Amino acid sequence: MSATTTHRATTGSRNADGTGQQKSALAWLTLPAVIFFLVFAVVPLVGVLILSFANWDGIGAIGAAGMENWTSVLSDPELYNSLGLTFMIMIVSWLVQTPISLLLGVFTAGTQRYRAALAVLYFLPLLLSSAAVAIAYKALLDPNFGLAMGLGLPFLAQDWLGVPQLAVGLVIFVIAWQFVPFHTLIYQGGVRQIPKSLYEAAQIDGAGTIKQFFHITLPQLKYTIITSSTLMVVGSLTYFDLIFVLTGGGPGNSTRILALDMYLRGFRANLMGPASVIAVILVVIGLALALFLQRLGGKDKQGSQLEGM
Amino acid sequence: MKQFQSSRRSFLALAAITPFAAMATTACGTSGPGSASGGGASMWFLSGEPNQTTIQKAVDAFGAANADNKIAVTYFQNDAFKTKIKTAIGAGQAPTIIYGWGGGTLKSYAEANQVEDLTSWFDANPDLKNKFFPSSFGAATVNGKIYALPNQYIAPIVLFYNKNLFDKAGVQPPKTWDDVMSLVKTFNDMGVAPFSLGGQSRWTSMMWLQYLLDRIGGPEVFKAIFDGKPNAWMDPAVIETGTKIQELVSADGFIKGFSSITADSKADQALLFTGKAAMMLHGTWTFGAMKKDGQNFVQNGKLGFAAFPTIPGGKGDPKNGVGNPAQYMSISAKATDTEKETAKKFFKDGIMTDTVIDAYIESGSVPIVNGIEDKLASSPDKDFLNFVYDLGKNAPNFQQSWDQALSPTAAEALLNNIDQLFLKSITPQQFAENMNATLGK
Numbered sequence: 083m084s085a086t087t088t089h090r091a092t093t094g095s096r097n098a099d100g101t102g103q104q105k106s107a108l109a110w111l112t113l114p115a116v117i118f119f120l121v122f123a124v125v126p127l128v129g130v131l132i133l134s135f136a137n138w139d140g141i142g143a144i145g146a147a148g149m150e151n152w153t154s155v156l157s158d159p160e161l162y163n164s165l166g167l168t169f170m171i172m173i174v175s176w177l178v179q180t181p182i183s184l185l186l187g188v189f190t191a192g193t194q195r196y197r198a199a200l201a202v203l204y205f206l207p208l209l210l211s212s213a214a215v216a217i218a219y220k221a222l223l224d225p226n227f228g229l230a231m232g233l234g235l236p237f238l239a240q241d242w243l244g245v246p247q248l249a250v251g252l253v254i255f256v257i258a259w260q261f262v263p264f265h266t267l268i269y270q271g272g273v274r275q276i277p278k279s280l281y282e283a284a285q286i287d288g289a290g291t292i293k294q295f296f297h298i299t300l301p302q303l304k305y306t307i308i309t310s311s312t313l314m315v316v317g318s319l320t321y322f323d324l325i326f327v328l329t330g331g332g333p334g335n336s337t338r339i340l341a342l343d344m345y346l347r348g349f350r351a352n353l354m355g356p357a358s359v360i361a362v363i364l365v366v367i368g369l370a371l372a373l374f375l376q377r378l379g380g381k382d383k384q385g386s387q388l389e390g391m
Numbered sequence: 392m393k394q395f396q397s398s399r400r401s402f403l404a405l406a407a408i409t410p411f412a413a414m415a416t417t418a419c420g421t422s423g424p425g426s427a428s429g430g431g432a433s434m435w436f437l438s439g440e441p442n443q444t445t446i447q448k449a450v451d452a453f454g455a456a457n458a459d460n461k462i463a464v465t466y467f468q469n470d471a472f473k474t475k476i477k478t479a480i481g482a483g484q485a486p487t488i489i490y491g492w493g494g495g496t497l498k499s500y501a502e503a504n505q506v507e508d509l510t511s512w513f514d515a516n517p518d519l520k521n522k523f524f525p526s527s528f529g530a531a532t533v534n535g536k537i538y539a540l541p542n543q544y545i546a547p548i549v550l551f552y553n554k555n556l557f558d559k560a561g562v563q564p565p566k567t568w569d570d571v572m573s574l575v576k577t578f579n580d581m582g583v584a585p586f587s588l589g590g591q592s593r594w595t596s597m598m599w600l601q602y603l604l605d606r607i608g609g610p611e612v613f614k615a616i617f618d619g620k621p622n623a624w625m626d627p628a629v630i631e632t633g634t635k636i637q638e639l640v641s642a643d644g645f646i647k648g649f650s651s652i653t654a655d656s657k658a659d660q661a662l663l664f665t666g667k668a669a670m671m672l673h674g675t676w677t678f679g680a681m682k683k684d685g686q687n688f689v690q691n692g693k694l695g696f697a698a699f700p701t702i703p704g705g706k707g708d709p710k711n712g713v714g715n716p717a718q719y720m721s722i723s724a725k726a727t728d729t730e731k732e733t734a735k736k737f738f739k740d741g742i743m744t745d746t747v748i749d750a751y752i753e754s755g756s757v758p759i760v761n762g763i764e765d766k767l768a769s770s771p772d773k774d775f776l777n778f779v780y781d782l783g784k785n786a787p788n789f790q791q792s793w794d795q796a797l798s799p800t801a802a803e804a805l806l807n808n809i810d811q812l813f814l815k816s817i818t819p820q821q822f823a824e825n826m827n828a829t830l831g832k
Contacts, residue, residue, distance in 0.1 A: 139481075139499060139503075139799070139800070140477060140478065140481040141477065141480055141481045141499055141500065141503045141505060142499070142502065142503030143503070220651075223651075224648070224651075224652075224658065225647055225648030225651070226646065226647070226648060226652075226658065226662060226667055227658060227661070241647055241648040241650075241651065242651070243591075243648075243650075243651030244590075244647075244648045244649065244650040244651040246814070246816070249651075329591070329651070330591060332591055332593075332650060332651075332810055333590075333591075333650040333651070333810065333814050334810055334811040334814045334816045335807070335811070346803065346807075349474050349477065349478060350474060350799070350803045351799060351800045351802075351803035351804065352477065352499070352798075352799040352800055352803075353800055
């Protein structure tokens with residue numbers, strides 16, 4: 083607390099000295115960021131909003147459509163199928179990835195050599211692009227030429243990408259395979275920030291490893307969990323490349339999540355208006371989720387977790 | 392508090408940007424050359440042998456003869472190309488030469504004034520116009536004007552079969568739908584998949600519907616659909632087609648996992664020539680690919696071919712064919728005049744030279760040029776080539792592939808519904824109703 087007060091005091095005195103000019107000069111430094119934000123976020127957002135009220139096939143002239151796109155998309159059962167699927171994948175992905183990355187993060191945070199060696203292996207999927215991951219899995223799981231046939235493992239010889247339920251499960255698995263390393267990295271950093279003295283004190287009080295995990299590690303990781311969850315949840319709205327290459331939304335519409343639905347409508351069916359409607363829906367959901375998760379952390383963001391240290 | 396607000400804002404920004412980032416990275420990655428430098432022209436073409444080599448040689452030969460008017464080619468996979476070219480045209484970044492399959496897609500380009508009207512140019516070059524099968528100009532014509540040069544070869548869909556497996560089973564290729572269903576049982580009992588299919592590409596499954604609908608209801612049914620007549624999809628022949636498809640799927644007619652196999656990977660062809668599947672309904676262009684990849688499977692005469700079986704009581708002529716009457720090349724209206732001139736010169740002197748025609752015949756295709764009967768007869772693949780030539784040239788009706796004939800919007804809905812029909816997640820009745828809603832779109 084004392085550090086903040088001194089900082090405020092110095093800023094205040096500077097202003098009092100009449101160096102407001104310096105402050106405005108500093109404001110100019112944000113200009114590149116502001117321009118980037120305007121050009122790459124605000125302008126496209128406004129463009130998509132306008133397009134959602136327009137008729138456009140992506141090639142010819144743009145014409146006004148009024149509310150037509152909105153009514154047609156909102157009355158399309160496919161939208162609700164995609165929406166439900168998106169949330170289902172989001173929730174299941176969170177449920178699968180969070181415990182795994184949390185435990186792996188705690189494990190790799192240890193200082194032993196073998197843990198460091200294993201950590202390198204765990205982080206390997208981070209180096210691969212989504213398209214490469216998808217192509218590799220597609221080849222490995224091919225029911226006729228894949229791993230199962232090569233190694234003679236009948237239980238692997240399922241039609242993984244051809245049966246709707248299996249395909250959804252597989253998509254969630256491959257997403258987890260790809261993103262767990264990233265979240266493990268976040269948790270590893272979080273765990274290493276926890277002061278050793280807390281554990282030492284707990285040990286003196288007679289707390290075992292499991293008790294220490296639930297009473298020290300987990301509460302101390304509160305904000306790490308929120309950060310990781312926000313990235314997972316908001317990120318899952320935009321899963322596209324992996325699913326596009328792996329299943330293309332199929333079989334049928336069983337893996338056609340919202341982002342993919344937007345692409346297929348816009349760039350395959352040449353319906354840019356309805357695709358823009360979906361883009362707007364995605365923005366609204368993304369904003370709402372990010373805000374919700376921020377609220378979850380409590381208003382007292384500055385509140386210390388190290389009270390009394 | 393200050394810190395809290397800024398972090399919230401950055402999350403807002405993150406949330407706001409991400410959908411567009413997805414859109415931008417997936418679609419607008421126009422890394423290909425928009426236009427070639429100097430007096431040259433650019434062209435996008437499909438990757439994959441044997442055609443990639445044939446086209447590259449033609450382009451190289453044209454470049455050597457016209458040092459100032461070189462053509463720069465970029466190759467893309469088939470399914471990726473179809474999306475990329477549309478996006479590029481919409482963004483004004485199209486290559487000079489736009490490759491395609493004519494029909495509804497070409498119509499959408501022509502109506503948006505994105506491709507050059509070549510009618511008068513063809514009138515000025517009657518020799519060139521008369522060089523090609525007259526039937527090949529149908530899908531290049533929009534509202535009476537020619538917007539594309541027909542080229543390459545005629546590509547009907549035919550029934551391929553593995554002669555080794557047929558000999559082993561002691562059976563003949565199917566002549567009727569009843570034969571098909573009994574062969575399905577025979578091969579399943581042998582532990583071999585009856586039909587190979589790359590179902591994830593969806594247009595592969597569409598070929599089945601095209602033939603079935605033609606055999607059952609005749610070409611008039613699709614003609615009505617194409618013309619956007621009210622309730623054209625609700626024709627009983629459409630329902631019967633869907634029912635037959637689902638019967639075949641239920642009888643395990645298609646290889647296990649067909650809905651996750653893509654045509655671009657050529658796994659469907661590999662299944663046929665490695666003996667994992669007995670038959671495959673596919674375009675004649677796969678003949679050349681199997682000849683190249685199949686380890687002498689084609690060269691040793693093990694690849695059989697037949698016309699699509701007849702349906703008892705069906706109205707369609709069994710000689711009717713479906714497929715691509717030709718492939719097409721248009722010139723971008725956004726190209727510079729010199730680029731357009733180079734492209735026209737290439738159309739005239741570079742693309743269908745004798746060397747190129749010979750290369751197509753060599754790879755097992757029938758070029759769309761008149762007077763090649765002798766060349767076909769002297770080829771080692773003459774049986775196949777003559778079969779294709781008859782199917783393509785003498786068919787009473789040759790239906791262009793639906794996904795190319797229809798508008799892109801209707802085509803995407805069609806492919807999506809076909810996928811669901813094959814998965815049996817919709818009934819034939821629902822299929823017809825869903826498609827009926829797309830009429831006129």
